[in-house]
Amino acid sequence: MHILVSSNPLITAVTNDDGPPSQQSSPYIHAFVQTLQKAGHVVSVILPHQQRSWIGKAHFVGQVTKPTYFRPGTLHADDGITLDKPAKPDEDVEEWVLIDGTPASCTQLGLYHFFRDRGPVDLVVSGPNYGRNSTSLFSLSSGTIGGAMEAAICAKKAIALSFAFYSRDHDPKLIAGGSRVAVKVIEHLYSNWSPEADLYSINVPLVPDVESHKIMYTYALQNYWTSGSSFDEIPATEGDQDPESHEQEIRQTGEVVDSDVEKQITRHQHRHFKWAPKFGDVQRSIEAAPPGNDGWAIGQGFTSVTPLKANFMHTSDVEPGELKLESDSSPIDPLEVKEPSFHALINYEDPYVQPLILSALERKLPPSSYRLISSLSDLPTPSTPCLQIRSYESLDFHHLMAHPQTSLANAYIIRKALIRKHWLAHTISSWLSKHPDSILKNHVKPTPDFELDYAEFLDEALVEAYELHESFARNAPLADNAPEREWWILKPSMSDRGQGIRLFSNEDELRSIFEEWEADAPDSDLSEPDSDPDNKPSDRNNDGNESRSAAAAIMTSHLRHFVAQPYISPPLLLPSLGNRKFHLRSYVLAAGALRVYIHEEMLALFAARPYEPPSSSLDLGIHLTNTCLQPHPRSSNPHPNPVHLLSTLPLPFPHTSLTDQISTATAQLFEAAARAQMVYFQTLPNAFEIFGVDWLVDEGGTAWLLEVNAFPDFAQSGPEGEGVVRGVWEEAVGIAVGGFFGVGDERGFFGVGEEKGFFGVGEDKGNRKGGMRKVLDIDLGRK
Template sequence: MHVLLTNDDGPLDDNSCPYMKYFVDEILTTTDWDLSIVVPNEQRSWIGKAHFAGKTLTTTYIYTRLSTSAPNANINSFEGPFKTSQPQFPQPEWQEWVLVNSTPAACADIGIHHVYSKKKGPIDLVLSGPNFGKNSSNLYILASGTVGAAMEAVTHGVKAIALSYAFNNLDHDFHILKEAAKISVKLIKKLYVQLQTMENVDIFSVNVPLIESLKLGSTKIHYAPILNNYWNSIYAPSDELNEHGQQQYMWNPDFKKVYKDGLADLTHTDSRVLLEEGISVTPLKASFNIVEPFSGEITLDDDESAENSHRFLITIPQEAYVYKPLLPDFSITTDISLLKNIPQDVKVFHYGEYEDIDIDLIGEKPSQYYIPSYIYRKALIRKHFLANTIQHYVAKHPESVLIQNVPQSYQLEVDYAEFLDDALDDAYELRDEIEAGGRTWILKPSMSDKGQGIRLFKTIDRLQEIFNSFEEGDSEDEDEVNETENGVIISQLRHFIVQEYKSRPLLLQNYDNKKFHLRTYVVCKGNLQVFVYKNILTLFAATEYHDPNDDNDEEQVSMDGHLTNTCLQETGNPLVVPFWKLEDTKFSEEQKKKVFDQVLETTKELYTAATSVDKMNFQPMDNAIEIFGIDFLVNEDYTVTLLEVNSYPDFKQTGDDLKGLIYELFDRVVKEVVSPLVTGTQSETTESTLVSVLSQ
């Protein structure tokens, strides 16, 4: 393996580069690496990934022999410098060092492409360091020439490891430095293997503490993120002017403040690992990360009054999965006091939780205050209201697709488990159907979410056991929910629906025959336009599906493989796949199109039903929008079944890998729904992923 070693401390020196020789000797005596060394000709710390643009560079050469087998005063001695390579210092007795009159980044470039590549072949790995001092936290990493050289290597197609030694004093203990070198080489061997297999990692930044307890096998090594910290000014004005009468500013970084900030931050970071006398390893990409979801065109106008008259108020937590959607036409603020006195010429769109909405302001200033949720939408989001809405609608519209795509629902109102029998007397048709046997039924609490309380059963006795188990899960503190059993508190819910279980879902062999549902985002605007977001997500259950009707156990049906809520799969790696990227011989593009068309038609009929049947419990508003999450099951005959409607859907179920789909959704919503609603201007969109299905 051809390894290029560089640094930002320059050539060997007891004061400015005291650690590197131990590391070089460890490499030469314990590895078979072909080592090439290219370093700056003088100390170049705090220079980052800079180049001296326009400067012509030259090289000089020094030569060293092994010098760290025992403590001595000449560890950092060398022969040279010479203006050219000297053949009288042959390897392996002598190690050649090339000195470049430039920056660490330039050394990486010249080392990779020029000095040794033709003689020894291409570079496999660039090592930068060990640096004289730690490079933990963003303040030091962003300024570090050591890390800068590693970054430069990646821009030339070679992965790299930046190595830094954190010291507490300037007594360079021989034995500690020998141990640090031994640990560093062993760790680099391990990290190099990872770099070869991990496409998303370009660099490892390693920090080793030079402490008395440093010991291979006992000093802990931890992966850790970078501490996010800040400087005060790193310069201080001088009391004296220079000879030309100019003000002078002296180099004066407040290292003590940075250290104290690190002490105060107790989160797991590279700095915290060092403080706890461990070795930190931070995987990095050699790039600036774009702050999503900013994209699209920025327009400038001489008239700034229109822009200043539109405000976007955000009151969700900054750590929320979706915090700042793209807002090209709005001025963003997080100051909720804006609502206390909205200027007469200002319109505010308030993006926050339902509880944050100013209910009074909705009616007081309907043309100035816009909100992300309708106030009344129980007709859709509560399952027993939804059942009533659909039942009444299809009675008058027997041709509606809702008859085929929504299962018949039976309602139970149960305050306590002991009253289940009375509830079944009221729902006598359900009792008769269950007692007829031969089918599996699903129980759903009307108001719960995240799959809580959903159960399968086949007999009335088993249904009674389910309600008994709910009560057993109750505690004296009625706010406590039995999480381990995914239970509910009956006395707080009361309303349940029962449906015949759709036991023949479409199963795809490429996805281990796991049951899945489609998470479809539906956007409602004003009173009333309805759009379906084309980029549907497919959420899979954790385990393979088995038809409960094939199970001879009449008493208990396991929920394994039946619940597709990814929030219930916290211990695993939930499988979420974009609908249009599903790949299986049983699900062609034509069949996907058929399913999507059914989703569109069912959604259209659903909102038509809500606005015509239960106008009390679904009230669209001119100054509101809402994003609903609607779940559909795909059956083996490629028909769809409506499962439920969710307000304020849990976007983080999408996962980090597909986060871009959610940002695109918000981008479209802001440009095509919010902006036209607030500004009164129509968006110019030739092609959109928001498909209009209803306009009343």
């Protein structure tokens, strides 16, 4: 069979979009061509002379296309040579054609202008692409598929071939195995071509033993970019990057994080932009879709085979026929076009959350009520109504404070009274001293806090920690493994992801913890503490920043504050879920100054291993329930599922017992912070914020407060909790955003015809499972 390999190699005529053999950008083409040749096929190769990925089925209009000639060298080595002139007829050398054009142009020229002496082309193979081409997000822009599509509209059988790699080591054994699978599938398809297919898209995963894995017919998953712009702004002085280097950069990083630097407002800003696709959107769409699509198959280690049509099909919901316009229609006066109620700058800088926020806006607010922008400089005027939903560090609080009637943001400026562990302890103790009958006394354990720079000063630091001294005295006569022994949990006040958490039961054990950290920490980590403004980097994903070493995380300049929480024992254990310790994560919405809502569906986050009391084992995998400590990815996690919905837990008492306790205690907690610590929790009428509040349930069914997290790491909820996170954001948008700007569908969260409240939206109808329950509504006089 005569096979044209073009733009991404295949049989007969072979092309690709990655260019000639290169360990950096086109590592599979040479091995694949050799495998075709060994199978007895006549292979003609025509390729772009350089990287042409993401170009689809394009042609360069007006360009004079010129060929060069490539002689491949050693397999898996970049020692081929390119010549300006073809070999002479009597030279016995293998020679490919390189074109300074696109994959589709290679196909055209290979079919009609080169290789005529070899007879008609039976099949065009475009590939193997360096990377997968699955789902519509990849396929619609793929130069590999574009090369095959060009052959299809020239009435030739065509196959787009892609190799999904998981390592950039380019293992020759994996490449050889993938090439053999590809050739066998191609030969089968050629002999069993579906009359409905114009071309096929094949994705072969480069994994060990791929030849023994399943080969699956799949459908192409229809998905969308949802995380915002696929372009990143770069300095206007930055030089252009050649396509091959930029494609390699994308492959290495997987995804480029958005950046958004505020600039002076002008009519137009002189900015440069770089293509930066958000690959996380693809993975999330695959995880949300049912099995059977091409992306799913690759994730299972299967080879996917997707038959395609070479056209854009019309939708099935439109019948052919005349479209009649309204008889009284008239041209639209541009002056009468209604401006949106507000402009929205949505850049949460979290690929898990960003699409959920955009979806919440679409579901809860009329499309015409808002317009998305990429920078505050895009506002028509500084006073134009504006919503900012961004990471804490990126929020423009100056703009928020300058325009209190028209600007809304997703965070309060100062809220350390809740989110700093030592300040939280002060907030509660201060409130209880003035309100001794407060419900908080039944849900918060006394929590000593202290400051410490060096272990040698521990005695001085604990002078006023009376609860610890009394506990140490009670423990003194007890054996180390005595069940009656009291245990404490040491927590750095501003740490996250379980960093620095340790268990201790006497002063010597506590001292040894700090001595261990000092021994491990470099001198630069033991510097003087900085000031403590509220807008620290640790405010973002307070329970989800990147992990660092324990010593560096704890003894750095701004982490010298510590709290000691009594170990709650025994915790509630559920035999059917492995007798693992767990805590509850409740999502709380604080809006304006001040209404507080709690999402009634909560998450239960479980430890990795079955519970044992501290007297038996100090293994943190038993005692810590933070899911970021669980093995990843979860698909290979040998431990049971770490996340469950509270409503699904087999509790020995009604679920409402916990939701009622947590709702009541949450209301009192936020009121305590707002009234007793007004300097350190400054509510604003034009701000709202979602907090993650953690609770531990003891054996008797009492919920005890653990901590409050600003910008909680929603991604740790995983797929099990995505519905909860989605619901939290949808109802936050309905309550805070829709209410502030006076837009939204009252038939959604609030119902029809109800009285407008403080935020301009209706009152909620009491308790709603899975929805928001309003637990606090106070007027702090901040209008």
